[in-house]
Amino acid sequence: MEKAGLEEVQVRGKKVLVRVDFNVPMNDNQQITNDTRIKSALPTIRHLMAQGAKTILVSHLGRPKGKVNPKYSLAPVAVRLGELLGKEVYMAKDCIGSQVEADIDRLADGGVLLLENVRFYEEEEKNNPEFAAKLAALADVYVNDAFGTAHRAHASTEGVCKYLPSYAGFLMKKEIDVMGQALENPDRPFTAIIGGAKVSDKISVIENLLTKVDILIIGGGMANTFLKAQGLEMGKSLVEEDKIELAGNIIQKSKSSGVELLLPVDVVVSKEFKADSPSQVVNVSSIKADDLALDIGPQSAALFAEKIISSQTVIWNGPMGVFEMDQFSKGTEKIAQAMAQCQGTTIVGGGDSVAAVEKMGVATNLTHISTGGGASLEFLEGKVLPGVAALRDK
Ligand code: ADP
Ligand code: MG
Numbered sequence: 001m002e003k004a005g006l007e008e009v010q011v012r013g014k015k016v017l018v019r020v021d022f023n024v025p026m027n028d029n030q031q032i033t034n035d036t037r038i039k040s041a042l043p044t045i046r047h048l049m050a051q052g053a054k055t056i057l058v059s060h061l062g063r064p065k066g067k068v069n070p071k072y073s074l075a076p077v078a079v080r081l082g083e084l085l086g087k088e089v090y091m092a093k094d095c096i097g098s099q100v101e102a103d104i105d106r107l108a109d110g111g112v113l114l115l116e117n118v119r120f121y122e123e124e125e126k127n128n129p130e131f132a133a134k135l136a137a138l139a140d141v142y143v144n145d146a147f148g149t150a151h152r153a154h155a156s157t158e159g160v161c162k163y164l165p166s167y168a169g170f171l172m173k174k175e176i177d178v179m180g181q182a183l184e185n186p187d188r189p190f191t192a193i194i195g196g197a198k199v200s201d202k203i204s205v206i207e208n209l210l211t212k213v214d215i216l217i218i219g220g221g222m223a224n225t226f227l228k229a230q231g232l233e234m235g236k237s238l239v240e241e242d243k244i245e246l247a248g249n250i251i252q253k254s255k256s257s258g259v260e261l262l263l264p265v266d267v268v269v270s271k272e273f274k275a276d277s278p279s280q281v282v283n284v285s286s287i288k289a290d291d292l293a294l295d296i297g298p299q300s301a302a303l304f305a306e307k308i309i310s311s312q313t314v315i316w317n318g319p320m321g322v323f324e325m326d327q328f329s330k331g332t333e334k335i336a337q338a339m340a341q342c343q344g345t346t347i348v349g350g351g352d353s354v355a356a357v358e359k360m361g362v363a364t365n366l367t368h369i370s371t372g373g374g375a376s377l378e379f380l381e382g383k384v385l386p387g388v389a390a391l392r393d394k
Contacts, residue, residue, distance in 0.1 A: 002180075004392040005173045006044060009141055009165070011053035013109055017139035018044065018169060019156050019387075021146035021371065022059035022077045022114075030076050037148075038081055040371055044145045044169035045085065045112065052109040056139055057081075058095060058118050058156050059146070066122025078114040085112065092116055096134040104138060118156045125154050132159030145169025147176070148372035150387030151379075161390035168391050171371065176388055178368040179315075179379050182347055187312035188214055193304065193335065195220025196318025196352065199243045204381040205317065206250060210259055215311065217262045217304050219296045219320040219331065226251065226263050227284055235269070235291035262304060266297030268321065268328055275325040295321025296331035305338035312344035316353060317380065323356050332356050340365035349376030 020041045025033045032038075041057075048055045064072040078091040090107070092100045095115035107113055118124045123131030132155040136142065142164040144150065149157050150172070160166075168176065182190070192209040194202055199222045210216060218226055221238040228234045229247040254261040263284075269291040270279040281297045296304070301320070308314050316339060320331035339346045340362035348357050349370035357363050370376035378385060 002394040003168045003173065003176060003388065004394045005168050006047060006143060006170060008394070009167055011048060011051045011141060014053055014141055015056060015104060015139040016048055016053045016141045016143055017056045017058060017135065017160070017164065018048070018143045019146045019149075019160075020044075020057050020059045020169075021148040022057070022074060023061050023148070024077060026076065030071070030073075032076055032080055035080055035084075037371065038077060038084060040171050041145055041169070042084060044143065044171060045081075047170065048143075049085070049087070049110045049112065054104060054107045054109060055112045056104060056107075057112065057114045058135065059114075060119040060124070060149070060156075061117050062119075064117060064119050066119065066125070068120045072117050072119070074114055074117050081112070081114065087112070089114055095120070096131070096138070100138060123155060125152075127153050127155050127159045129159060129162070131155045133163055136160045136163035139164060142166040143169045144387055144391060145171045146387070147172050147370070148375050150372065150385040151375040151383070153386035157387035158390045166391045168388075172388075174368065175370060175372065175376075176379075178345070179347060179349075179370065179376065182313050182315055182345060183212060183380070183382070186212070187344060189311045190313040191215040191217065191307055191311040191315075193217040193219065193308065193314065193316045194318050195222065195320045195332075196350065197221040197238065199225045199240055199247060202318065202377070203243075203246065205377060208380065208382040209315070210250065210253060210257065213259060215260045215262065215307050216254060217307065219264055219300065219304065219335075220318050221322075222318070223264050223296070224293055230263075232284055233287050233289065234293065235287045235289050237287070237291065237293040262307065264296045264300040265303065266299045267293040268295035268297055268331070269293050270328075273322075275327065279327055294325075295323075295328040298330070298334075301331045301334035305334055308335065308338040309341050311342060313347075314339060314342055314344065315347045315349070315380065317348070317350040317377070319352055319356050323352075323359075329356075333360050336360040336362045349373075349380065
């Protein structure tokens with residue numbers, strides 16, 4: 001079901017409570033080391049400012065575990081956001097209560113106030129209804145632009161929607177529309193490429209995608225378990241022994257449902273899990289007992305790339321190898337380039353996968369880079385995200 005977006009609500013002069021994801025990384029001196037998440041929220045904030053709303057931003061930062069802790073104050077974010085907007089962003093001392101209400105009363109139309117860390121209250125993660133009502137009491141309208149926390153039913157993501165008309169912000173809307181379209185009504189051929197360390201992390205994603213895609217590509221560490229299920233020697237490679245049977249079942253299921261399943265045909269092996277340990281490319285049938293498979297090989301990468309480039313929709317989650325080490329990053333790099341070359345809809349989700357495409361400099365050539373690690377995985381699993389479900393239908 002399509003969700004109602006920001007453009008469907010009149011906000012002039014209204015108090016608008018916006019859930020954003022300002023959970024940015026900071027160093028020990030509370031300096032922001034990456035402001036991508038702040039920048040991602042700018043379209044929604046700028047829209048509200050231009051429309052003359054009083055914008056009240058609410059977010060969590062880190063894990064203060066329900067207690068006030070200055071280390072997790074959002075104050076540095078207010079400063080950075082003010083720089084990006086070219087306009088002062090006021091910082092509240094709390095996220096509920098009379099002092100915050102007074103701050104909001106002082107806010108001019110078009111003004112922006114950032115509330116203090118909502119996780120300073122344990123009621124937030126408990127989705128306490130009274131706490132949600134107090135948050136809601138601050139505003140006339142609620143907007144959720146924090147896709148990254150939409151898989152959690154917290155007071156500021158779900159509970160608050162019971163008390164206010166609730167809309168999807170621009171970032172949220174793009175996330176759910178692009179990924180929703182791919183899962184519900186994709187242009188075909190539709191290819192999913194799944195990698196990363198473990199099968200166990202992504203069983204539900206694989207099982208859901210298997211019912212939707214034309215081509216399923218499996219690479220990265222998890223491919224080892226599939227190769228082992230086909231009877232191949234995997235040496236000292238990462239293999240989940242207790243998932244071999246499951247991998248075999250998935251191979252069977254792909255056959256019976258007519259999904260083309262591709263596994264690596266060659267891999268980069270090394271004797272040690274080390275950045276400078278000598279490595280070589282071998283066929284998957286020639287892996288030795290003391291080998292570790294740490295990346296897909298060039299033949300596999302070329303095979304996968306060809307499928308990706310000729311697809312109309314591609315979803316990618318999980319690196320093809322230990323991309324953190326240069327000599328095992330080539331497979332992931334080749335896939336990132338193929339994604340950039342593909343003319344269809346290209347979507348990347350998952351924390352490490354997003355880091356990989358950013359590192360490889362192809363991010364701007366993709367249709368969509370999901371901002372939510374856990375949330376995008378749950379979305380791809382076909383789960384209903386509580387923070388999305390609570391928003392108004394279009
Ligand atoms: P994402 O965060 O994109 O969902 P994952 O967390 O599932 O991805 O997987 C990323 C991790 O998988 C990376 O740290 C990478 O080093 C590791 N990985 C990929 N291939 C292998 C492999 N062949 N052996 C061991 N680890 C691997
Ligand atoms: Mg990860």
